[in-house]
Amino acid sequence: MPRIATLTMNPTIDVSYDVTRVQHTHKMRTTNEQYAPGGGGINVARVFKRLGGEAYSFYLAGGATGATLERLLAEFDLGCCRVPIAGTTRIASAVHELETGKEYRFTPSGPLIEEAEWQACLDALSDALPLDALVLSGSLPHGVPADFYARAAKLATAHGTPVVLDSSGEALMAGLEAGGLLLVKPSQGELAALVGRELESAEEIGAEAMRFVETGKARLVAVTMGHLGAVLARAEGVYFLPAPEIEAKSAVGAGDSFVAGMVHALANGRNELDAFCMGMAAGSAAVLSPGTGLANRDDIERLYEQICSCRV
Template structure:
């Protein structure tokens, strides 16, 4: 039994490299590339494993690139339930400009799934959920998958008596109407969801509460990048600061936060203590090259450093 099941509808092979300087039209010589298994739910699963908890990753895989992805997952010892598809698994790549330290990410759309293929993914996720506590869906939807796919998954997960956590954006997020335990948009994604700018904490709290009072989700975690995160419940809220670290790679930090948060829930931690684990896991991933999860010792040290001082009290009401 895996207490956590992850769903990655648009997995990828993540290629990362660096060059002295990124410049238009020039031929840029790059360092030896690094190859990692990628996609939101896969990143979540790898951090869950790094934290020492069982997990099962559900994902569609196809084509020659899919064979490579399966090999990468096997090498990373990620337990998987794979749904075979006709299309080829996508590749994504990132390039770090050594001169400026900026990272440029290029994200491809993924293969087109047929109705039969995405339906098999949905059934496989529900089947796996029956022996789980939490189902975490993270990442984009590939072409061919209807934008209400995550809503269908949320409905069936809730119907099975399990908790559903969603980290996505765009129309896939806007189509979520009910059934989630927690959603984790960024501030920008939440603004897109409600259809207007959210320039400050008060406006973000109000927007998050719209999701809660509307029955979309019981909890909302708004990721704020270097400013940490905003956690909102029905009658309380709290800001959780980030841990300053030297960033080696930003890809997958949000997924690591979701992983730590979910692991915290499975261990019986309250929401704010679970968030501390999530922030520690995200910070550890930032100092790791590629999309590798943070090392367990690094996560533990960062968590210990954060929790040696009393956590702030949450704010109730408005």
């Protein structure tokens, strides 16, 4: 059984509701209230575990909401290491409007993290190495240096642990500059921001992604393009995979599910293209239902077979 760790510097309590119609000023009565532990690495761990792997989650948490997050993680039976902080863990909300099927998402920026707190996270991570893989996922909260993921990646690779990075902005740039990553998964928009220009086609995206492979920044670069599909850059070249035709109801955790699917396949010795297909299947499965549910194993396996049958 593959054993990985995920690191979530800015976790959330994810709350989702249904409402008949979103209206300003008016009080809106909600139904189908759901709570789940969230944030990039925690979401990856949840889906990785559903696929049969073992995922240990390192995360920062504090305040009354931090205690609630800890209880939610226990309910989801996730192995965890909580690094306590003085700040308060954020709460993110997703509101599903029943009349239109649209989803509205509200995500705070998160607490301020002190140097001693983020350093304690690196120390805890160091004690757990080596691992089958380390997934660094999500945004960095205020107070954490932009090169934090680069520091964590260097620590892990020094212990022979492959590193996966899924972030954005300066954190993504600094992580790539460190180099030697197993997998990087930006979205189309995140890659465009990284290279400083719009990327309209799969060919443009593939060419930019290949630069990171050719310069040794990452062995694999998977760029997700929403309903258009995804591009994988690797030493053998660029591969495009269209997204399966499904009715998307939510975007919560789609990218995290993609990472979980791809990492699980790689950790189990599957080849890179099979892992890419598993990532696409997991990311697509996550959008099938609104709310905080993420990808379900049955949906992932069904979509994987569908994607594999169409692969050329």
